[in-house]
Amino acid sequence: xxxxxxxxxxxxxxxRRIAIQVILVALxxxxxxWLISNTSQNLDKLNKSIGFDFLSQNAGxxxxxxxxxxxxxxxxxxxxxxxxxxxxxxxxxxxAVLGIIAATVIGFLVGIMRLSNNIIFxxxxxxxxxxxxxxxxxxxxFFWYFTVxxxxxxxxxxxxxIPGAVSVNLEGLFLPFPIxxxxxxxxxxxxxxxxxxxxxxxxxxxxxxxxxxxxxxxWRITAGIFAAACLMIVVSVGIPMEWSQPTFIETGPILKxxxxxxxxxxxxxxxxxxxxxxxxxxxAFIAExxxxxxxxxxxxxxxxxxxxxxxxxxxxxLIVIPQAMRVIVPPLTSQYLNLTKNSSLAVAIAYPELVxxxxxxxxxxxxxxxxxxxxMMVVYLTFSLLTSAFMNWFNHRSKLVER
Amino acid sequence: xxxxxxIVIVLVxxxxxxxFLGGGNEQAVEQEAAMExxxxxxLEAVKAKGYVQCGVSQGLPGFSNADxxxxxxxxxxxxxxxxxxxxxxxxxxxxxxxxxxxxxFTALSSGEIDILSRNTTWTMTRDTQxxxxxxxxxxxxxxxxxxxxxLGVTSATELDGANICTNTGTTTELNITDYFRANNMSFELVxxxxxxxxxxxxxxxxxDVYTTDRSGLAAQRTKLTNPDAHFVLPEIISKEPLGPVVRxxxxxxxxxxxxxxxxxxxxxxLGVTQSNVGSMMGSDNPSIKRLLGEEGNFGEELGxxxxxxxxxxxxxxxxxxxxxxxxxxxxxxxxxxxxWSDGGILYAAPIR
Ligand SMILES: N[C@@H](CCC(=O)N[C@@H](CS)C(=O)NCC(=O)O)C(=O)O
Numbered sequence: 001x002x003x004x005x006x007x008x009x010x011x012x013x014x015x016r017r018i019a020i021q022v023i024l025v026a027l028x029x030x031x032x033x034w035l036i037s038n039t040s041q042n043l044d045k046l047n048k049s050i051g052f053d054f055l056s057q058n059a060g061x062x063x064x065x066x067x068x069x070x071x072x073x074x075x076x077x078x079x080x081x082x083x084x085x086x087x088x089x090x091x092x093x094x095x096a097v098l099g100i101i102a103a104t105v106i107g108f109l110v111g112i113m114r115l116s117n118n119i120i121f122x123x124x125x126x127x128x129x130x131x132x133x134x135x136x137x138x139x140x141x142f143f144w145y146f147t148v149x150x151x152x153x154x155x156x157x158x159x160x161x162i163p164g165a166v167s168v169n170l171e172g173l174f175l176p177f178p179i180x181x182x183x184x185x186x187x188x189x190x191x192x193x194x195x196x197x198x199x200x201x202x203x204x205x206x207x208x209x210x211x212x213x214x215x216x217x218x219w220r221i222t223a224g225i226f227a228a229a230c231l232m233i234v235v236s237v238g239i240p241m242e243w244s245q246p247t248f249i250e251t252g253p254i255l256k257x258x259x260x261x262x263x264x265x266x267x268x269x270x271x272x273x274x275x276x277x278x279x280x281x282x283x284a285f286i287a288e289x290x291x292x293x294x295x296x297x298x299x300x301x302x303x304x305x306x307x308x309x310x311x312x313x314x315x316x317x318l319i320v321i322p323q324a325m326r327v328i329v330p331p332l333t334s335q336y337l338n339l340t341k342n343s344s345l346a347v348a349i350a351y352p353e354l355v356x357x358x359x360x361x362x363x364x365x366x367x368x369x370x371x372x373x374x375x376m377m378v379v380y381l382t383f384s385l386l387t388s389a390f391m392n393w394f395n396h397r398s399k400l401v402e403r
Numbered sequence: 404x405x406x407x408x409x410i411v412i413v414l415v416x417x418x419x420x421x422x423f424l425g426g427g428n429e430q431a432v433e434q435e436a437a438m439e440x441x442x443x444x445x446l447e448a449v450k451a452k453g454y455v456q457c458g459v460s461q462g463l464p465g466f467s468n469a470d471x472x473x474x475x476x477x478x479x480x481x482x483x484x485x486x487x488x489x490x491x492x493x494x495x496x497x498x499x500x501x502x503x504x505x506x507x508f509t510a511l512s513s514g515e516i517d518i519l520s521r522n523t524t525w526t527m528t529r530d531t532q533x534x535x536x537x538x539x540x541x542x543x544x545x546x547x548x549x550x551x552x553x554l555g556v557t558s559a560t561e562l563d564g565a566n567i568c569t570n571t572g573t574t575t576e577l578n579i580t581d582y583f584r585a586n587n588m589s590f591e592l593v594x595x596x597x598x599x600x601x602x603x604x605x606x607x608x609x610x611d612v613y614t615t616d617r618s619g620l621a622a623q624r625t626k627l628t629n630p631d632a633h634f635v636l637p638e639i640i641s642k643e644p645l646g647p648v649v650r651x652x653x654x655x656x657x658x659x660x661x662x663x664x665x666x667x668x669x670x671x672x673l674g675v676t677q678s679n680v681g682s683m684m685g686s687d688n689p690s691i692k693r694l695l696g697e698e699g700n701f702g703e704e705l706g707x708x709x710x711x712x713x714x715x716x717x718x719x720x721x722x723x724x725x726x727x728x729x730x731x732x733x734x735x736x737x738x739x740x741x742x743w744s745d746g747g748i749l750y751a752a753p754i755r
C-alpha cells in the first residue's frame with residue numbers, strides 16, 4: 001500500500017466514516033475498561049468486592065413515616081436494603097412531582113403578575129423573583145423548616161386548621177383519610193362512566209361550535225351528568241365512603257399523647273418544608289421563563305385580540321399563552337430536572353429521600369459506594385429522561401395546536 | 404457518519420450524568436484521583452505533600468471543634484496533630500477536613516483524608532466490610548439519651564411512643580432501633596445529616612429525645628438555648644469505643660497512627676508530660692528511654708525518626724493532658740477512660 005493508496009482511502013468518505021467510528025468506540029471501551037480495572041484493583045486493596053448481595057440483607061434502622069414506608073410497609077428487621085432503595089425512590093418522586101405541579105402553578109401566576117399593569121402585582125412579583133432566585137436553596141430549606149418548627153406547638157398541642165378534620169403540630173399535618181364501604185367500587189364505575197360521557201359531550205360541543213359557531217351549554221350538561229350519577233349512587237348504595245376522625249389523645253403516658261396515628265394521615269414537617277422550599281425556589285425561575293415567553297409573543301397579537309373585544313383573561317388564555325408555550329417549555333424542562341435534582345438537599349432536614357436513606361444511612365452500614373451510586377444514577381437518569389420525553393411530547397403538541 | 408451523533412450522545416449523557424449527580428460525582432472524581440496514586444504508601448504521600456490530612460467532625464466540643472479563627476481543638480484533633488509531630492516534628496503540618504457522619508468513610512476510603520479522627524465507633528462491620536482499620540480507642544463511650552426535664556421522664560423504659568432525633572450514618576440509628584425493639588416500644592426516628600440540625604430540631608421540640616454518644620450529648624447540650632432544662636437519662640444502651648481509623652492495606656501508616664495513640668497513653672502512665680519531656684530525656688527509666696528514642700530504634704522501624712514520640716508529646720502532651728484540656732471542661736470525668744493503673748480500662752501496649 002503506497003501513500004497514494006492511503007490518501008485515497010482517507011478521501012473515501014465511507015471508509016473515513018467507519019475509521020472514525022471504530023476509533024471512537026475503541027476509545028470509549030478503553031475508558032470503561034481502564035475505569036473498571038482500576039476500580040476493582042483498588043477495591044481489592046481495601047479488601048472490598050463488587051456485588052449486589054447486600055440488597056437482600058435486612059436493614060436494621062427505623063425510617064420516618066412517609067409515603068414510601070407506608071407503601072412498602074417498612075418494618076425494621078423484616079425489610080431489606082432493596083426496600084430502603086424503593087422507599088427512597090418513592091419519597092424522592094413524591095416531593096419532585098408535588099413540587100413540579102405547585103411550582104408550575106405559582107411560576108405561571110407570578111410570571112404573569114410580573115407583566116401586569118397593576119403596580120402592586122408587578123412589584124410583588126419582582127421582589128418575589130429577585131429574592132428567591134438569589135438566596136441559596138439550602139438556606140431557604142432551613143428557613144422554612146425551622147420557621148415551621150418554631151411556630152408550632154409540640155405534639156401534645158395542636159392548631160386546628162379545619163376543626164375536627166385538619167390539624168397541625170410539630171409532628172406534622174394530620175388529615176382524615178377516606179374509609180370505603182361496600183358499594184365504593186360500584187360508585188367508582190358510575191363516576192367513570194359519567195366522566196367519559198362528559199368528555200364525549202365536550203368533544204361534541206367543540207365540533208358543533210366549529211360547524212355552527214354555537215357551542216352546547218357544556219357546563220350545564222356536565223353538571224347534569226354528574227348530578228344524575230350521584231343520585232344513582234346514593235339511591236342504590238347510599239354514600240359508600242366516610243372520613244376517618246383524627247383522634248387527639250390528651251391523657252395517659254406523656255409520650256403517647258398527641259394524635260393517634262391510626263386515625264389520620266400524618267404528613268411530617270420535613271416533607272412539607274422540602275416541598276415549600278423546592279416549590280417557591282423553582283417557581284421564581286419558572287416565572288422568569290414565563291415572562292420571557294410572553295414577551296416573545298408579538299404585541300400585535302394582544303392588540304388584535306383587544307380589537308376583537310377579548311377580555312384580558314381571554315387574550316392571555318387563548319392567544320398569548322398558547323404561543324408563549326413554545327418558548328416556555330424547553331427551559332421549563334430544565335427547571336423540572338433541577339427541582340428533582342435539588343430534592344436531594346432534603347437530607348439536611350431529615351426528609352427520608354433517596355440520598356438520605358440510601359446513600360446516607362444504608363451506605364454507612366454496607367459500604368458499597370460504587371454499587372449504590374450506580375443505582376442512584378440509574379434512578380436520577382430515568383427520572384430526567386422520562387421528564388424530557390414527556391416535555392418533548394408536550395412541546396410537540398403545543399406546536400401543532402398553534403397552527 | 405450516521406452513528407456518530409449516537410456516540411456523541413452517549414458521551415454527553417455520561418458527562419451529563421456526572422454533572423447531574425453533583426456531590427456524588429465529586430467524590431467519584433476524588434476517588435479516581437486517589438486511586439492513581441495508591442501504589443505509593445500513605446507515609447510517602449504525606450511526606451511528599453508536606454502535611455497530614457485529617458478528617459474531623461463538623462464541630463463537636465471536646466473532640467474536634469474549630470474556633471472563630473479556624474483553629475481546631477479537641478482530643479481527636481490532638482491525635483492528628485500528634486501524628487503530624489511524629490512524622491514531621493511539627494504539629495502544625497496538618498490540615499483538617501470537617502465531615503458529617505454520612506461522608507466520613509467515603510472520604511477515607513477514597514483517599515481524600517489520611518486519618519479519620521472523628522468520634523467514630525469501632526464496630527465489626529466497619530472494620531471488616533468498609534475497607535477500614537481502627538487503629539485503637541481514644542475514648543470509651545456509650546450511647547445515651549437526653550430529654551427535656553419538663554417531660555418528667557426519668558428512665559428510658561418510659562419512652563414508648565417517643566419521637567427521637569439523631570444523625571444519619573451513625574451507629575446510633577441502629578442502637579436505638581435495637582433498644583426499642585428489644586423493649587417492645589414504638590418510636591419514630593428523625594435523622595439529620597448534620598449535628599447542628601439535630602440540635603436545632605430537638606431544641607425546637609420536634610423530638611422528645613436526642614440520642615447519640617454520651618460524650619456527644621454533653622457537648623451538644625452546650626448548644627441548646629437552655630442546657631439546664633434537659634436531662635440525660637441514666638441508661639447506656641450500647642458500647643461506643645471511639646478511635647482513629649485508616650484505610651486497609653497500608654500497615655505502615657496503620658502502625659504510625661496506632662503507636663502515636665499508644666505513645667500518648669504510655670506517656671501518661673510513665674509521667675512524661677508536655678512540660679517535662681525535655682528533662683525526662685536524661686531519665687534512667689528504660690521505658691522512658693525507649694519512648695523518647697534514647698534507646699532502641701523504634702521510630703526508625705515505623706519509618707520515622709527516633710524522636711517521633713518526644714516530638715509528639717512536646718506538641719500535644721500525653722493522653723491525660725489532652726483529656727483534661729478538652730474533655731474535662733464538658734463535665735465528663737475520666738471514669739472508664741482512666742489508665743488501667745488508676746482503675747480505668749485504658750491500657751496501651753508497651754513500647755519495647
Ligand atoms: N460514634 C457514633 C456517632 C458519631 C457521630 O456522628 N456523632 C454526632 C453527634 S455527637 C457528631 O459527631 N456530630 C458532630 C458533627 O456532625 O460534626 C458513630 O461513630 O457512628
